[in-house]
Amino acid sequence: ETGVTQSPTHLIKTRGQQVTLRCSSQSGHNTVSWYQQALGQGPQFIFQYYREEENGRGNFPPRFSGLQFPNYSSELNVNALELDDSALYLCASSVMIFSGRETQYFGPGTRLLVL
């Protein structure tokens, strides 16, 4: 077990709705990254938060947004859901010492289905 938890485990929404996914980082980890994993694909980087500030973003539109809280838990918010947003959403926590090189530890993911 990595100590990273996510909620909910499964979620069904309809197109146009908004969704909030939650992640609790491993104790002592100050960085959280979010990934989208479509069926049969590798995870795609959405963004990363370090000390409550966004610290890099992948090729995702602004309707994907996030928050990181002082206790290092975090949220991923997706507005105006589209059918293609159906995927497994993974969060990963790490310790930011130097950018990029630290191992990321993943949670079990939230499976989102958009109808």
Place this chain on the structure above:
Amino acid sequence: AQKVTQAQTEISVVEKEDVTLDCVYETRDTTYYLFWYKQPPSGELVFLIRRNSFDEQNEISGRYSWNFQKSTSSFNFTITASQVVDSAVYFCALTQDTGNQFYFGTGTSLTVIP
């Protein structure tokens, strides 16, 4: 640009056979880090190994071994005497020294048949 290619989409082996999962990467950086993760059906990515670009020593951990060759930009993963519990999707990933995202391959689905 960073890119990771796992050309093997699916592999099936019979229990106790050895199997090698291939990973080829592209990067212009001289310092970078390579990872392997295992994803069982439950979905959680399990960290297996991290290797930096300056350390080309091969590594063995129990039945697992990794062969890193900068000359061919490859970081292959071998499971010796495979077991049913090894059945999972395996991902190779790359990250830069100065950067914050992991670049994942598309994964190799390994099925070990009893």
